[in-house]
Amino acid sequence: MSRFLIRNTTLAVAVAAVGCGGGSSNNVDPGETIVDPPVVDTRPEQCLEDPENSGYCLVWSDEFSGSAIDAEKWVHEKNCTGGGNNEAQCYTDSPDNSWVADDMLHIRAIREDATGPSVVDDDPNYDANDTSGSGSFTSARLRTKNMGDWKYGRFEMRAKLPFGQGSWPAFWMLPTDWAYGGWPLSGEIDILEAVNLKVGGEDRVYGTLHYGGTWPGNKHTGEAYQIPGDLNPADGFHTYAVEWEEGEIRWYVDGDHYATQTSDGWYTTAELENPLAPFDQPFHLILNLAVGGDWPANVNDTGIDEEAFPQDFVIDYVRVYQCTENFDTGKGCASSDGDFVHNPGLEPPQAPDSTDGELVIFDGEAKAPYAWYTWTAHGDIGYTIENIGGEYGEVAQITYNTNQGIGFYQSDSAYDLSDYTYVEFDLRVLNEPADAGAAGLTFRADCGHPCSSGDYPLDMPAPDQWAHYQIPVMALVEGGLNASSVNTPFVISPTWDNQMGAILQIDNIIWTR
Incomplete structure (x- = not known):
């Protein structure tokens, strides 16, 4: 599948061709009619006009309407690395862990011992037949790398999230080419994450950026969001999205704009002279359901509730839009430029005797x-x-x-x-x-x-x-x-x-x- 990185290269070549002369009128035949070179619009045909999306044009989607996962859009990662977070799962391509049914993608985490490669799929030492890694759960992780890679746009998913202590669903993006170096120097965009939903009243979802330098110089910034009306994301379907343009990324849940980050706050130590780095390169999409790990273990409990599994992450659709106003910068199509929803923090806790500040x-x-x-x-x-x-x-x-x-x-x-x-x-x-x-x-x-x-x-x-x-x-x-x-x-x-x-x-x- 071709990448949707639109470049008006034909026009650029034409302009260069007419702009390199010496500027002397003696080079022009007085009887010749000068015709401006044609402007070639390289946008996909469906993007020439799309008024229903406020300037955003649908350039890629998966409605999961077939009978199987589309291998031209998604590839399974298969490993038992623990995600770098001490997670408990092995990712597989088994139909027990991911399948399409009833126009939905299902990703299921199951309690079962498994073995597999001990390094990630992109590692030069990766061997699909390696069994040196292990996990106590199986699950699935799908990505669009090298089949769907984008720089700027609106990335949207409608889904129902799993719940229970140890559950960790995510809809997120990683750089395709790692232009600024390994994680997190080249960045990470987390569109949607949640952990341990319904445990101890947990009902938050998170939107986050990762950037900065190598550990311990890595940074992450973001916000949590609670769906109005005391709705838990595990009880029904909700729409999660980011709008990413040059120098700005915005987060939405069901159309509520709840967070914004700009290039004034992010950076990479690998490219200090570029204020847009690392979020100025092509990224691809990832869907996965992790089990356990450092973050879930530190929210509400310290272990995994094995009786809560199996758990399903159910995705209705994934859609990618790009801005018809400016394909190169993604600017001009923001869904909301006004005030947006913030979740207020709690009152500061008091010291045990609360008398001396x-x-x-x-x-x-x-x-x-x-x-x-x-x-x-x-x-x-x-x-x-x-x-x-x-x-x-x-x-x-x-x-x-x-x-x-x-x-x-x-x-x-x-x-x-x-x-x-x-x-x-x-x-x-x-x-x-x-x-x-x-x-x-x-x-x-x-x-x-x-x-x-x-x-x-x-x-x-x-x-x-x-x-x-x-x-x-x-x-x-x-x-x-x-x-x-x-x-x-x-x-x-x-x-x-x-x-x-x-x-x-x-x-x-x-x-x-």
Whole structure:
């Protein structure tokens, strides 16, 4: 299938041909009639006029009206990599995991042990016959790469989402050519994600961008949305869309414009001179249903409810439109330029005694509503409460049994902490790895996925000595933190080349006004 990257190349060649002369009238036959070169319109015929879509023209769609998944539009990815997020599924092309019926695409996650390739399909070492990867669920992930790739447009899906602890459906986009480097340097556009719907009242969907530098310099920014009328996305069909134009991306649910991001906020460290990067290259579409992983595990619960499966992600249609006003920039066809829906944040939580303007996160124990979580690329991070006596008494001890990981205190809900002035805490390093390399620490506060975060580098304390840190909240805001919607007020990450064997102790974590 051809790509819908429209370029008026014929016209450009014609203009170049008539514009390269010396400009002398002596080169023109006085009797010759000069005719302007014809303007060649290279847009698809159906895009010449489409008034019903406010300038957007349908250039690609799948209504799933056949008897099978269209192999000229979608290809299955087949692997057991865990998505880089410790997910539990293997993706297959089995008709048990994805099929078309009743004019709908069904993607089903099933509890069953499976094996498959341990690397993603695009990895140069990928072998379809490899069985070194494994998972405890099977599911499906379909993409349009090299069959449907677009730069700018409106990307829309009508779907009913699955539910249950561990469910993670997504409709999203990745770069086709990775022009600025590996993830997330070349960007990621998440049109729709949701986790653990109906668990603990969970009813949010998310729209997010990923960009920035390599971990831990990666960034993600976005917003959550709740469908009006207390409707849960797992109870019925809803329409999810983004409109992507040069320098701007907008998110919609059932026509409500709930979020906008612009090139003033995104960037890639691979191309600092291009303010539009990385979202100025062709991307393709992905549909998948993941199970478990770091994000679902940190929302409402810490595991997977196996009894909730099988679960189905049911898609009515997927449609792609491009803007007839300007195919090169995608500008001129915005569905809404006015005010849009925001979901207000919650009131800030009170400290246990709520008398001194302090929000205590940890003082020998984690304070409600916060609990300790970890993320690792592999291995684990140990967390214990140790009584060291003296003025500190009980402290949190963090042991890194991984080369790459973070630990953090997080709540289920996000709170407005914008009127706090400092984050303060005590920390000491009990042990550094033997091959620590360039030793350092990074503090972060964020909203969890998908909100923006603020990073703050920390000076290393003297070995085995307690150090007190006081970080201005404004510095975190300047680093990208959305302080009005924080559910993760403390993240600590060693930046050693190898974290394995590092031991930290922390105490007295307090946000102060």
